Amino acid sequence: MFAWAMSTLPPNVSNAFFLVLKACAGLQVRFCTNETTITRKQLLAELTGFGFDVQESEIFSPIPAVCQILQNRGLRPHLLVANACMPDFADVDQTNPNCVVIADAESNFSYENLNKAFQLLMSLEKPVLFSLGKGKYYKHGTELVLDAGPFMKGLEYACDITAECVMVGDDIVGDVGGAQGAGMRGVQVRTGKYRSKDDSHPTVQADGRVDNLAQAKSKRSNVL
Amino acid sequence: MFAWAMSTLPPNVSNAFFLVLKACAGLQVRFCTNETTITRKQLLAELTGFGFDVQESEIFSPIPAVCQILQNRGLRPHLLVANACMPDFADVDQTNPNCVVIADAESNFSYENLNKAFQLLMSLEKPVLFSLGKGKYYKHGTELVLDAGPFMKGLEYACDITAECVMVGDDIVGDVGGAQGAGMRGVQVRTGKYRSKDDSHPTVQADGRVDNLAQAKSKRSNVL
Numbered sequence: 001m002f003a004w005a006m007s008t009l010p011p012n013v014s015n016a017f018f019l020v021l022k023a024c025a026g027l028q029v030r031f032c033t034n035e036t037t038i039t040r041k042q043l044l045a046e047l048t049g050f051g052f053d054v055q056e057s058e059i060f061s062p063i064p065a066v067c068q069i070l071q072n073r074g075l076r077p078h079l080l081v082a083n084a085c086m087p088d089f090a091d092v093d094q095t096n097p098n099c100v101v102i103a104d105a106e107s108n109f110s111y112e113n114l115n116k117a118f119q120l121l122m123s124l125e126k127p128v129l130f131s132l133g134k135g136k137y138y139k140h141g142t143e144l145v146l147d148a149g150p151f152m153k154g155l156e157y158a159c160d161i162t163a164e165c166v167m168v169g170d171d172i173v174g175d176v177g178g179a180q181g182a183g184m185r186g187v188q189v190r191t192g193k194y195r196s197k198d199d200s201h202p203t204v205q206a207d208g209r210v211d212n213l214a215q216a217k218s219k220r221s222n223v224l
Numbered sequence: 225m226f227a228w229a230m231s232t233l234p235p236n237v238s239n240a241f242f243l244v245l246k247a248c249a250g251l252q253v254r255f256c257t258n259e260t261t262i263t264r265k266q267l268l269a270e271l272t273g274f275g276f277d278v279q280e281s282e283i284f285s286p287i288p289a290v291c292q293i294l295q296n297r298g299l300r301p302h303l304l305v306a307n308a309c310m311p312d313f314a315d316v317d318q319t320n321p322n323c324v325v326i327a328d329a330e331s332n333f334s335y336e337n338l339n340k341a342f343q344l345l346m347s348l349e350k351p352v353l354f355s356l357g358k359g360k361y362y363k364h365g366t367e368l369v370l371d372a373g374p375f376m377k378g379l380e381y382a383c384d385i386t387a388e389c390v391m392v393g394d395d396i397v398g399d400v401g402g403a404q405g406a407g408m409r410g411v412q413v414r415t416g417k418y419r420s421k422d423d424s425h426p427t428v429q430a431d432g433r434v435d436n437l438a439q440a441k442s443k444r445s446n447v448l
Contacts, residue, residue: 111333115369118361122368136382137342144346145339150378157377158360158370 030170030192032060036103036132036148037082040064062132063088065168066101068210075128077101080117080151082108099128102155102163104135104148114151121159129155131163168210170194177204254394254416256284260327260356260372261306264288286356287312289392290325292434299352301325304341304375306332323352326379326387328359328372338375345383353379355387392434394418401428 031054035043040063044056063085070077070092078097079089082105100117121127135147152163165184169175170192179186188194188206198206255278259267264287268280287309294301294316302321303313306329324341345351359371376387389408393399394417400410412418412430422430 105335107335109335109338111329111331111370114333114374115367118370118374119368122361136384137346143339144343146335146342146378146382150338150342150382153381154370154374154378158374160360 030058030060034062034133034135036062036085037106038084039088041087042084060168062103066130066132067092069130070099070101075099077130078117078120080105080108080113081132082106098124099130100155101130101132102148102151103132104138105151106145109146109151114154118155118158121155121161127159127161129159129161129163131165134163134165172198172201172204172206176206180204180207254282254284258286258357258359260286260309261330262308263312265311266308284392286327290354290356291316293354294323294325299323301354302341302344304329304332304337305356306330322348323354324379325354325356326372326375327356328362329375333370333375338378342379342382345379345385351383351385353383353385353387355389358387358389396422396425396428396430400430404428404431 031043031047031052033043038046040056040059040061043059043061044054047054047059067089069075076093076095076097076099077089078100079086079094080100081089081103085103097120100121102117105113121129129152131148131152133147134149134152136149137144137147139145155161156163165179167175167179167182167184168187168189169179170189171178172188172194176186176188185207186204187208187210188198190209190211199209255267255271255276257267262270264280264283264285267283267285268278271278271283291313293299300317300319300321300323301313302324303310303318304324305313305327309327321344324345326341329337345353353376355372355376357371358373358376360373361368361371363369379385380387389403391399391403391406391408392411392413393403394413394415395402396412396418400412403410409431410428411432411434412422414433414435423433
């Protein structure tokens with residue numbers, strides 16, 4: 001797995017290096033990011049711009065994951081996210097919302113918008129809040145700026161709820177078990193290092209499994 | 225003590241009732257509010273407008289309390305508060321700030337302003353955050369809106385700190401002891417129901433005492 005932060009990709013990580021990784025026997029490469037301020041297509045364009053020969057399906061980011069969760073559970077989100085990532089939610093029914101999804105919304109974290117999210121949560125019999133990350137802050141240019149985590153904490157406090165966090169990964173112990181140990185739900189994706197024997201792992205039981213997070217669009221799986 | 229919420233003062237609480245309270249032998253009346261969106265002069269004008277014969281010194285609100293704390297501890301605040309209450313901080317040195325004070329800042333709770341407060345806290349060796357209330361929400365007109373508490377929680381989470389909360393009251397058990405039981409510092413004001421024997425109360429020791437919160441301007445007391 002190759003994790004990166006946008007605009008901090010080290011210059012010495014070249015496509016040649018990437019191709020070497022890909023060429024290694026049995027080694028699958030995934031680009032994994034917690035980036036939520038732009039669409040996956042834009043992520044792809046940025047990586048391609050850096051010279052990487054990468055497919056969209058090789059990029060793992062939080063928005064496709066939450067879209068699948070929303071579909072599986074029949075949830076219609078009120079979105080408090082950055083404008084630039086809105087197209088990734090285009091296929092998600094947002095009418096008559098019955099949950100709130102927040103991500104790094106940047107300047108959309110206004111008092112007015114936070115109140116709208118808060119008011120919806122307070123109106124729900126069973127308020128559901130998803131936060132696409134719990135990060136405290138990150139570096140934007142030369143400044144540290146607030147990430148989604150502090151706003152998640154604020155809404156949790158205001159509404160007496162706990163946001164739902166889900167870890168989706170291919171490592172039954174490191175990803176799934178690690179997430180469960182941190183109080184999150186752990187879902188395993190049947191790609192990468194997944195092996196069928198993970199289904200009966202002696203110490204870790206995944207909260208669910210999906211075949212391919214990036215491409216899964218059906219409502220059949222009910223694990224998220 | 226008479227606590228009220230602005231714009232929800234019950235119509236049957238008249239000045240006559242207030243004067244009856246004042247006339248009762250040994251009974252001192254104080255107007256106590258957690259209102260932080262306007263100045264104490266404006267609070268006085270509102271109460272006077274309701275027909276109350278009240279003095280400014282009879283109104284207890286959070287801003288004069290925090291101003292005294294700032295003076296006593298030599299702290300210079302970065303303010304994240306409502307525009308309307310700024311005049312109450314006019315005498316407070318705000319140059320080269322070394323702490324943050326937040327209150328119900330309403331629309332001033334923008335991403336930009338929250339980042340400024342966050343960045344200052346992160347730049348301080350010993351970050352100090354005061355929150356003039358921990359309220360989750362309140363009713364504004366017909367809507368529930370977010371109070372200062374959720375933003376305090378967000379900044380606490382982002383900076384790994386705990387905001388300072390101080391209860392100032394005249395009741396050694398109910399105010400001071402109650403605050404201490406809730407994890408706050410409890411300071412007793414020597415007015416109202418204060419008695420000199422409170423100084424040696426068998427079960428509650430105040431974290432400090434001040435003669436008169438409303439009028440205290442000196443730096444002599446070092447209790448807050």
